Every structure is written in C-alpha cells, then in structure tokens.
Amino acid sequence: MSLKMMRQISLTDRLIDTFDQSLRAVFGHQQGTQRPNPSATLDEPSLNEEERRHVIGLMRVNHAGEIAAQALYNGQALTARSTEVQASLHESALEETDHLAWCRGRVEELGGSVSKLGGFWYWGSFAIGAAAGLAGDRWSLGFVKETEDQVEAHLLEHLDALPEYDIKSRVIVEQMAVDEVHHGNKAMELGGVTLPAPIRQLMRVTAKIMTGISYRI
DSSP: HHHHHHHHHHHHHHHHHHHHHHHHHHOOOOOOOOOOOOOTTTTOOOOOHHHHHHHHHHOOOOHHHHHHHHHHHHHHHHHHHHHHHEEEHHHHHHHHHHHHHHHHHHHHHHHOOOOOTHHHHHHOOOOOOHHHHTTTTHHHHHHHHHHHHHHHHHHHHHHHHHHOOOHHHHHHHHHHHHHHHHHHHHHTTOOOOOHEEEEEEHHHHHHHHHHHHTTTT
C-alpha cells in the first residue's frame, strides 16, 4: 500500500479494514506474502501420542502468539502518527500472516485445533497495540522491538522443547524466529527507543499467562 493511498483512506475505512483483519486472523487461513511453507516438502515424523499432543500444544501457542502479533501491529498502525511507520507496521503484519498459516496448518496436520480464545487474544492485544501507538511512534516502535525480542526467545525455547526429529515443526519455528529478528531490527532503524524495564517485565508476565492458557485451550 503506497503512502499516497494510505493518506486517502478515512478513519472509518481503516476501522472496517481492522475488523476484517481480525476475522481473517482468528478464523482464516490467509498467507499474505505467499511464501512457501518451509515444512511443505518434508515427511511427517513418527510421533507417539504424548509427543503429538505436546507438539500440538506448542504450535497452538505459536498460532495464538501470531494472532496477538497481528492485533498489536494493526492496533499500532491505526494510531501511528507517521505514514512511514504505518506502512512499516502493515508490511510486518502482512509477513507474519505467513506464520499464522504455517502454525494453523501444522496444528491441523497433527489432528489438533487452534486456541478457542483467538478473539480474546486478538482484541486484547489490539487494545495494547493501539495504546502503544498513542504513546508516540518512537515508543510504539520500541514496543515492536521488545515484543519481537521476547517472541524470538520464546521460539528458541520451543526449539529446545520440540522433538529433534520433528523437522516439520522445527523449520517453521526457525523461520519464524528469523522473521521476528528482522521485524524488531526494522523497528529500531525507524527510530524505536528501548522501553523502561518495568514495562518489559510486565510484557513478559502477560506473555507467560497467554502461553500457559493457549497451550491447553
């Protein structure tokens, strides 16, 4: 979306688009950039029932996290001051729709289902993202960086927790981690600032609660 086009879109149009994005994030199978699924050509590993349930739980968490990421980006874009920042946030959100599709696909391949609380994850995160945007673009971009740093650390923990021979799940998580680093670095290049330590800690606590719930529900 060009900067000129973004200037011509009214707030009402953007709110309607935001609602549509929420439905797509929670219920859809969209893949925004059409990048190939990194696991598509790999053989399904032989997992026992306990391993299968565990992998489903981990990938369900990752899918819920990507719903939250979509919401954060969309909320921040809605309240961003700069059209350049809006465009960057929309670009990153589009790239992360790939993660949504890959995680949902992996969960369903294993016979599982994604979190039943997708709408809650989306709108709660959207409100946080919008508030971050209202704080100003520099703080909002810093919020992106901190979020992506925490997500990367979380994904690396999942790589340790996944069965070594479940290459299908591992390559998805590995590519997601690469993308999160890119998005965080891009936010800082646009002028993001480091968030105060208490806010970073609160974000970690909130993320821990979400992952604990979405692993099971």
